[in-house]
Amino acid sequence: MNMKPYLLLRFFFICCLLGLLNNQFLIAQTKAAQIEDLMGLYTEYGQFNGSVLVAEDGEVIYKNGFGKANMEWDIPNTPVTKHRLGSITKQFTAMLILQLMEEGKLKLDVPIATYLPEYPKATGDKITLHHLLTHSSGIPNYTSFPKFFAETSRDPFSPNEFTALFKDMELEFEPGEKFTYSNSGYFLLGLIIEKVTGKSYEENLQEKIFTPLNMKDSGFDHHDLILKNRASGYEKQGNSYVNAPYLDMSIPYAAGSLYSTVEDLYIWDRALASNKILSKKNTELLFAAHIKSGDSFYGYGWGTDKMPSGTSADSLVVIGHGGGINGFNTMINRTPKNQDLIVLLNNTGRTNLGEMTQNIYKILNDLPYNLPQKSLANFLMEEINTNGVEAGVAAYKKQKASKEYILKENDMNAIGYQFLQAGKHKEAIAVFNLNVSEFPESSNVYDSLGEAYMEVGNKELAISNYKRSIEMDPSNDNGKEMLKKLQKE
Missing domain, CATH: 1.25.40.10 (Tetratricopeptide repeat domain)
Known part of the structure; x- marks a missing residue:
């Protein structure tokens, strides 16, 4: 069979293209298989029970569920299982604040007393929204109060009622002096959102984030509502489990009350990457290194750290946040440069999601990684x-x-x-x-x-x-x- 030179060239180009695409598919497939084996082993050793999603270059290469969403009924976890997020909630609260700033409805550098006139002036006149967003306000963290989990955490409160528990307390340090993690600060941000808009924190979430992004499997977790595909929360005791103690969700509020799925959090990641609901300039404010936190930095509802990428002398900048709430712990990590995303949602309480995330990053960057023990x-x-x-x-x-x-x-x-x-x-x-x-x-x-x-x-x-x-x-x-x-x- 004779073939003209330009047809030969075209044929050769198509073969190369198909080969390249096939190789990329095989590489992705290999990485997915490695992640599957890794998370399967963590599950076998009782160290993970939840849902996973991993994206590379902005595209999902792996998603799955491990263990049980409900142990009593042997219902498995899946990528659409709804988990409580804990402190991952804070990045959504920060987004609402910056959206309102972009609309001209509030400013980050003015005293919180501007928006909460009933707040004590002695502290309300020197704490700004920036201080609340960066955990540098000095307001005592309510989850550290004596007997908080044993007593207070089980009772329902309105935002104003709960704020009364800590608003008159003495500050632990002068605002802006240092970073000390405080759920109280993000609770106040939720109250400010309500005061400025005249709508509930939950209504703002739906109208400004979840509905525009079509995040249909995310929301404020109300204990009394029937919620399809909601995971139950458990606590590990040795090699066995018990049901997690009850927590009234009015208390975590804007600091930790949301639920979501790994698939919805992928939608969230893509919206952040494309500046879909906030300008590029203000989106960058979310991730900026505003204040030093240990060996890393904290932005607005996000932490910024570095992880060796293995691809250059530089380290890979990782933006992420973890969450912990009765019966659940969670982690989301993004690498804007590579457009990678790792989401781990676990419904058996404390476990080392950081170690799992690091091993998955090593798989994505073709580096040796450690198997769990x-x-x-x-x-x-x-x-x-x-x-x-x-x-x-x-x-x-x-x-x-x-x-x-x-x-x-x-x-x-x-x-x-x-x-x-x-x-x-x-x-x-x-x-x-x-x-x-x-x-x-x-x-x-x-x-x-x-x-x-x-x-x-x-x-x-x-x-x-x-x-x-x-x-x-x-x-x-x-x-x-x-x-x-x-x-x-």
């Missing part, structure tokens, strides 16, 4: 529950050398508190003591052990451990408060 802390809890403290600790020490298990300070701290809250003081003290021996350079392990000794009335050891914690971390205000109380007694 079983939790040694959970192993210890099961052994103590089954065989008692002494036998449990002995089994733990024997298993410690196994590469199958990994020991994490936060995991040990969590099971110590589970024992403490269950009134199992001997077990809690044993776990906290192990944590001190394993992580002697951590201030937090001494703080937790001090609390356990305080619970059983051993003031001498409680004081000793609180002192050690404060020496290592002079900013440990909770430790200072407990120490002051103990010394007074």
